[in-house]
Amino acid sequence: MSLVERLRVLPDPRRRRGVRHPFVAVLLVAASAVAAGARSYAAVGQWSANAPQQALARLGARVVGVPGVRVAPGTATIRRIAGLLCPGGLAGLTGADPPAAEPVAVGGKAARGSRQGELPAARLLAAMTGDGRTATQLRVPDKTNEITEPFSSRL
Template identity: 70%
Template sequence: MAVLLVAASAVVAGARSYAAIGQWAASAPQHALTRLGTRVVGLLNVRVARGTATIRRVAAQVGPDGLADPTGADPAGGQPLAVNGKSARGSRGRETPAAHLLAAVASDGRTVTQPRIPDKTNEITCFASLLQPYDLTGVTVTPDALHTQRDHARFLV
């Protein structure tokens, strides 16, 4: 988890590439690395962040949807939700298509959940499973036009 916290902190600080994230991690102050839970090395108990290659490898394993659920919020309590799908920028490889994500975002801007849409399917088939875990009593759900489907309306009602 420390690797992801370091990466997220670097991005918040302005890093826009894995190399920049690695540079930020290498030069981060000890008090920041302590709060982020990085490993301790040597007799002097110096905090050290993982290198750029490790950060890249962990981020690739987590995927674009990996942080939304642990950091999201349950929409219970009547807070409106917006549901929309997007392709993740920069996620396409030579042999792999871009990652397509379906997100539910609360009115205060927090992402409630954002799973990746499986290949060879689309976001229409994933709408109900996206919202199924939550109690939507009293919650206004506003999907984009693609989700104006009878089955979706039945699910929400």
């Protein structure tokens, strides 16, 4: 499947009220910024703000006003949607895998500040490359560890 097809099948995690930007457009703007070299949310937001109208039109950004001006999502919107959708980043959505010869380390941690009342903290399992990039990350049920998770199929 193409990237756009992969993104269209994802459920929008936002509430309907107050939604201004199309879900797929926000993700495509973020992925385009990363492909153009953005390495932080601030850089992604800057790329988004400076993107030409033609690029925003092809990415599906929302139209405002009669002249049909395209408005790109802001840094906060991109960060919020990316965090709701994929805690490990866009790597799982884009199909980006670390090169086969590159070693990958796998480890699990309890997410700090995620405990709510009697509910235990969220446990995350991540795969990282040798240079510190997170290849993918997923939430695992309580009382599991790296050995019992079918993690290798996601790399």
